[in-house]
Amino acid sequence: MTDSLEFLPDLTRPFASEGALAWALRCACNVYRAIDRRMPEASVLTAWLNTYAAGLGLPENSLPADDSSERSRRSGVPSRDWDIVRRALDLAAVRQSEPDKLDRWVAAFERRLALDAQETLILTLALRYAIDDCMEQLYDDIARSRCRPSHLTAESRLIALLLAIPQADIENRLQGGAKLFSSGLLSIGSQGQVSAMTPLVNLIRRDTSPAADIYDQLLGATSAVPMAWDAFRHLGREAEVVAELLRAAVTGQETGVNILLYGPPGTGKTSFAATLAERIGARLRPVAETDVEGNEPTRDQRLAGLRLAQRLAEPGNTVLLFDEAEDLFVKHFSRFGEARASSRVFMHRLLESMAVPVIWTANDIEALGPAVLRRMTMCLELKIPTLAARTVLWRRMGEAEGIPLEEADAARLARLVPAAPAVASAALRATRLAGGGPETARLIVEGIARAVGGGRLTTPEAERVAIYDPALVNADCDLVALEADLVRPGASQAVSVLLSGPPGAGKSAWIRHLAGQMGLTVLQKRASDLLNPFVGGTEHNIAAAFAEARDTGAFLVFDEADSLLLDRADAVRSWEISEVNEMLTWMESHALPFACTTNLPERLDRASLRRFLVKLRFDWLTEAQARLAFRRFFNLSAPPELDALRTLTPADFGLVRRRIALRRDPADPATLLRLLSTESADRIGSRGRIGFGTEFSN
Numbered sequence: 169m170t171d172s173l174e175f176l177p178d179l180t181r182p183f184a185s186e187g188a189l190a191w192a193l194r195c196a197c198n199v200y201r202a203i204d205r206r207m208p209e210a211s212v213l214t215a216w217l218n219t220y221a222a223g224l225g226l227p228e229n230s231l232p233a234d235d236s237s238e239r240s241r242r243s244g245v246p247s248r249d250w251d252i253v254r255r256a257l258d259l260a261a262v263r264q265s266e267p268d269k270l271d272r273w274v275a276a277f278e279r280r281l282a283l284d285a286q287e288t289l290i291l292t293l294a295l296r297y298a299i300d301d302c303m304e305q306l307y308d309d310i311a312r313s314r315c316r317p318s319h320l321t322a323e324s325r326l327i328a329l330l331l332a333i334p335q336a337d338i339e340n341r342l343q344g345g346a347k348l349f350s351s352g353l354l355s356i357g358s359q360g361q362v363s364a365m366t367p368l369v370n371l372i373r374r375d376t377s378p379a380a381d382i383y384d385q386l387l388g389a390t391s392a393v394p395m396a397w398d399a400f401r402h403l404g405r406e407a408e409v410v411a412e413l414l415r416a417a418v419t420g421q422e423t424g425v426n427i428l429l430y431g432p433p434g435t436g437k438t439s440f441a442a443t444l445a446e447r448i449g450a451r452l453r454p455v456a457e458t459d460v461e462g463n464e465p466t467r468d469q470r471l472a473g474l475r476l477a478q479r480l481a482e483p484g485n486t487v488l489l490f491d492e493a494e495d496l497f498v499k500h501f502s503r504f505g506e507a508r509a510s511s512r513v514f515m516h517r518l519l520e521s522m523a524v525p526v527i528w529t530a531n532d533i534e535a536l537g538p539a540v541l542r543r544m545t546m547c548l549e550l551k552i553p554t555l556a557a558r559t560v561l562w563r564r565m566g567e568a569e570g571i572p573l574e575e576a577d578a579a580r581l582a583r584l585v586p587a588a589p590a591v592a593s594a595a596l597r598a599t600r601l602a603g604g605g606p607e608t609a610r611l612i613v614e615g616i617a618r619a620v621g622g623g624r625l626t627t628p629e630a631e632r633v634a635i636y637d638p639a640l641v642n643a644d645c646d647l648v649a650l651e652a653d654l655v656r657p658g659a660s661q662a663v664s665v666l667l668s669g670p671p672g673a674g675k676s677a678w679i680r681h682l683a684g685q686m687g688l689t690v691l692q693k694r695a696s697d698l699l700n701p702f703v704g705g706t707e708h709n710i711a712a713a714f715a716e717a718r719d720t721g722a723f724l725v726f727d728e729a730d731s732l733l734l735d736r737a738d739a740v741r742s743w744e745i746s747e748v749n750e751m752l753t754w755m756e757s758h759a760l761p762f763a764c765t766t767n768l769p770e771r772l773d774r775a776s777l778r779r780f781l782v783k784l785r786f787d788w789l790t791e792a793q794a795r796l797a798f799r800r801f802f803n804l805s806a807p808p809e810l811d812a813l814r815t816l817t818p819a820d821f822g823l824v825r826r827r828i829a830l831r832r833d834p835a836d837p838a839t840l841l842r843l844l845s846t847e848s849a850d851r852i853g854s855r856g857r858i859g860f861g862t863e864f865s866n
Contacts, residue, residue: 672819
């Protein structure tokens with residue numbers, strides 16, 4: 169073998185591609201030094217030089233003829249021809265090449281990741297192989313001449329030959345925990361082949377130079393827009409805990425910190441992640457949400473992106489966002505169509521070793537599995553905000569977009585689409601661009617609601633504008649005295665209230681008034697919100713309702729409670745009993761106020777009645793109250809015949825007032841009396857007792 173090559177500076181013609189051929193030539197020289205002319209690689213090297221002679225600036229006919237026969241490969245290269253190859257390599261190697269964009273990218277990683285000289289050479293070789301035909305041909309031809317088996321040891325032996333580096337050093341730098349692989353810059357295929365990160369290869373192919381901050385080029389910049397912290401006040405104390413945890417993790421550079429935000433689409437998980445980062449003064453950086461062409465990344469590309477993000481992100485100032493975590497944990501398919509599950513051990517170790525905190529978002533946490541969930545530092549469910557919270561959001565975001573919304577307009581929009589802040593923000597932005605106001609916003613939001621409903625408008629949340637008027641409530645308890653006891657300083661908030669009575673008697677209006685007196689928002693749940701046809705579904709919804717009230721500090725109200733607390737003695741199916749048991753369990757342990765309303769108290773389970781601290785009965789209006797309601801609603805004196813209507817409620821007067829508002833001419837007392845009589849017709853009841861008595865004493 170030849171110990172060294174001479175460099176003869178007598179050529180002036182430049183290379184066809186300076187960086188590419190110069191680097192391949194360097195590898196060719198290393199091969200020449202390491203092999204004997206009788207080895208199969210010698211014929212391969214001679215053939216390669218013949219192919220690229222012109223690009224290397226070699227004079228015509230300066231190389232021995234290319235003999236690629238099987239006999240030639242077995243016998244090697246004659247001694248005279250091998251000497252000609254040496255002189256040709258001497259002649260070509262004198263050319264000096266300028267660094268190209270690939271070299272500049274390698275230099276950028278060398279600085280950013282503190283790569284050593286051998287790691288830099290390995291990365292360069294992998295990139296040259298992916299981009300430069302001359303390097304690819306030299307690499308593949310030598311590999312084929314060796315008939316190498318498909319495993320990493322053979323690959324490292326070939327790399328060691330091309331780079332003139334001891335094989336042991338190559339193997340150390342190709343280990344899974346070594347910098348090149350742990351960063352995701354290199355990966356190992358199923359047959360042991362080493363390949364460079366696809367987004368990086370594509371950037372170099374597009375002739376893109378590295379920027380000062382290469383993170384955005386490789387992994388993308390976040391498009392998530394932070395919102396006001398109050399936009400997520402419905403998340404309760406848990407949101408503050410997440411922020412405090414993240415702040416400590418970032419400033420203390422804690423490892424293995426993973427925050428999971430989960431919930432159905434449209435609940436604002438990505439927006440909350442951006443808001444969290446802004447809250448703690450950290451930079452939010454996304455993880456490979458697209459490839460460098462803006463297309464959908466593969467699972468392997470997202471995993472490589474996550475590993476690289478951990479290396480490129482600045483510790484102490486950065487939080488990573490991995491949106492749609494299901495991409496990483498669900499089964500993926502090989503290029504041959506085979507379903508492959510990710511290595512659980514690998515993913516678990518990856519989560520535990522994160523150097524930079526990661527916020528994960530997921531719509532379906534079942535895809536992650538219990539083992540992954542146990543490795544999350546904290547999991548926070550993002551729920552749909554309450555109607556009251558959404559109404560406030562619509563007004564605030566309207567102000568931000570220059571579209572002032574009245575309370576009624578904001579409430580109407582909030583009822584149409586029960587979704588998160590991001591939906592409101594997008595709809596109001598569209599309204600601003602269209603130059604519209606509240607009515608334009610309504611049209612846009614209705615379009616969203618119709619699309620979400622599969623082409624139909626879903627039933628919006630009922631508009632609850634009932635106004636509590638104590639003079640028009642016929643209850644079996646002194647409500648004023650009861651309110652004073654419940655709202656006094658130091659009073660326990662673990663209060664359970666059962667309200668029975670006919671529809672429209674004022675039950676919901678009073679409970680909302682009480683919640684306001686206690687300084688609480690109302691979380692109202694109808695039976696239709698909770699009942700689920702699947703086994704266990706209703707129980708899950710009941711538990712979620714109590715948990716939401718606890719998390720948001722709300723006054724929980726169950727309408728139509730007789731559907732949820734049906735007497736178990738009448739049950740014919742096991743799930744009917746389990747639903748009641750679930751309600752009773754939560755009623756005993758809930759530490760905040762909650763109330764149940766029912767029109768049919770006789771259907772309630774007897775055991776449930778003992779769980780209520782306060783039981784109130786609302787009845788039809790008395791004769792005096794009915795006359796007072798007539799004056800207040802219609803500004804007229806009540807006719808004597810009104811006393812004959814024994815089953816009137818405040819809601820009846822409100823409905824009749826809305827009806828007469830549609831008339832061109834004002835209604836006379838006789839017409840009003842007829843309309844009220846129609847509303848109360850066929851009702852069964854009297855001014856006597858209904859249901860059961862109160863157990864609350866003043």
